[in-house]
Amino acid sequence: xxxxxxxxxxxxxxxxxxxxxxxxxxxxxxxxxxxxxxxxxxxxxxxxxxxxxxxxxxxxxxxxxxxxxxxxxxxxxxxxxxxxxxxxxxxxxxxxxxxxxxxxxxxxxxxxxxxxxxxxxxxxxxxxxxxxxxxxxxxxxxxxxxxxxxxxxxxxxxxxxxxxxxxxxxxxxxxxxxxxxxxxxxxxxxxxxxxxxxxxxxxxxxxxxxxxxxxxxxxxxxxxxxxxxxxxxxxxxxxxxxxxxxxxxxxxxxxxxxxxxxxxxxxxxxxxxxxxxxxxxxxxxxxxxxxxxxxxxxxxxxxxxxxxxxxxxxxxxxxxxxxxxxxxxxxxxxxxxxxxxxxxxxxxxxxxxxxxxxxxxxxxxxxxxxxxxxxxxxxxxxxxxx
Ligand SMILES: Cc1ncc(COP(=O)(O)O)c(C=O)c1O
Numbered sequence: 157x158x159x160x161x162x163x164x165x166x167x168x169x170x171x172x173x174x175x176x177x178x179x180x181x182x183x184x185x186x187x188x189x190x191x192x193x194x195x196x197x198x199x200x201x202x203x204x205x206x207x208x209x210x211x212x213x214x215x216x217x218x219x220x221x222x223x224x225x226x227x228x229x230x231x232x233x234x235x236x237x238x239x240x241x242x243x244x245x246x247x248x249x250x251x252x253x254x255x256x257x258x259x260x261x262x263x264x265x266x267x268x269x270x271x272x273x274x275x276x277x278x279x280x281x282x283x284x285x286x287x288x289x290x291x292x293x294x295x296x297x298x299x300x301x302x303x304x305x306x307x308x309x310x311x312x313x314x315x316x317x318x319x320x321x322x323x324x325x326x327x328x329x330x331x332x333x334x335x336x337x338x339x340x341x342x343x344x345x346x347x348x349x350x351x352x353x354x355x356x357x358x359x360x361x362x363x364x365x366x367x368x369x370x371x372x373x374x375x376x377x378x379x380x381x382x383x384x385x386x387x388x389x390x391x392x393x394x395x396x397x398x399x400x401x402x403x404x405x406x407x408x409x410x411x412x413x414x415x416x417x418x419x420x421x422x423x424x425x426x427x428x429x430x431x432x433x434x435x436x437x438x439x440x441x442x443x444x445x446x447x448x449x450x451x452x453x454x455x456x457x458x459x460x461x462x463x464x465x466x467x468x469x470x471x472x473x474x475x476x477x478x479x480x481x482x483x484x485x486x487x488x489x490x491x492x493x494x495x496x497x498x499x500x501x502x503x504x505x506x507x508x509x510x511x512x513x514x515x516x517x518x519x520x521x522x523x524x525x526x527x528x529x530x531x532x533x534x535x536x537x538x539x540x541x542x
Contacts, residue, residue: 173504180207183526185509194530197511198523201377204404204446206523211445212407219441227432234440241447245386247395248415250424253435257376257402258291260412263429264398265295267420268370272336274423276368279336285321287347288340290374299339302347321350324359337370342388345377348514349489351482354392361394370420376402376412381450381524383485384460391484407442450524459485459524462531466520469535475542488520489513502541508534
């Protein structure tokens with residue numbers, strides 16, 4: 157029998173899907189053999205408007221023809237436009253661009269610690285949560301509350317303390333005079349699609365205010381329309397001090413941002429932030445198109461409706477192998493009995509791209525433009541496999 161050749165990543169640090177993609181159209185990937193796949197993973201939650209969205213492509217091409225890169229020492233029209241859009245539609249007084257989610261979180265941590273230095277007697281400790289994920293740089297890996305990521309860190313970066321998610325007593329027990337910030341995802345996406353309770357987040361927010369602690373919300377995965385609001389924090393009626401964004405902000409080009417409210421904004425000075433590539437004009441040109449699209453109320457309502465539809469359709473599969481379906485908007489996790497990887501492999505063979513974020517959790521983060529028809533097809537395939 158002829159053996160299929162295993163397709164590998166160039167650096168051998170990840171097991172890649174055993175197909176070679178040729179192109180994408182809307183929510184579909186087409187491989188080099190012409191086979192089509194519904195994409196429920198969207199480039200790890202990046203492709204908010206799917207593949208080949210013409211307004212995004214055109215904005216990129218238009219900017220490419222002007223200049224791809226100058227530097228932050230020049231006025232950057234597209235960056236200014238995106239910054240204004242972000243400020244107008246959030247609590248933010250300041251917006252600071254960088255290239256990746258991890259980098260945005262690094263900047264957030266740096267800003268919080270500067271604030272601690274000036275405003276809270278050099279407080280520097282940051283509470284993060286078990287099962288969180290904040291990136292793969294040294295500092296953000298330490299911030300990430302998952303031991304499996306800490307194995308290669310020797311020593312870990314100082315000043316991170318882990319608390320139990322959705323457990324206010326545990327958080328309070330970990331705070332002391334040196335605590336400068338609490339940093340969290342409102343839905344722990346990589347960590348298994350764990351949704352924060354509204355009450356817990358309100359308690360955290362109140363606690364931060366009462367105790368002069370900053371609240372940092374990592375919206376790298378939950379932000380930009382994913383949960384049916386521009387920012388997930390809007391679902392929780394809170395106003396964080398810092399929010400980080402990334403993933404789809406640049407339409408697939410590297411772009412991330414840190415949003416700061418009043419008290420952090422006022423301590424950031426010349427040279428506290430800098431980056432050669434961050435806020436690149438091409439990525440920002442794409443970002444302006446994307447942001448204008450996702451800030452539209454009807455678009456957001458559609459995301460909310462499709463999220464509910466996907467969630468209900470998954471529940472309706474009604475199999476004893478499905479233990480729980482949870483999430484918000486188009487960020488949904490399905491906890492199963494058994495090996496999620498096997499379902500991912502089976503789905504791929506049948507034309508469906510899935511992801512297992514945990515050995516027993518399948519994560520659904522489709523493009524926000526996915527249609528109900530594509531959701532129905534997804535369910536049909538899943539029914540066959542499960
Ligand atoms: C919540 C969250 N924060 C940070 C990151 C890191 O982003 P990046 O991979 O762009 O550095 C991710 C990536 O999955 C994420 O989900």
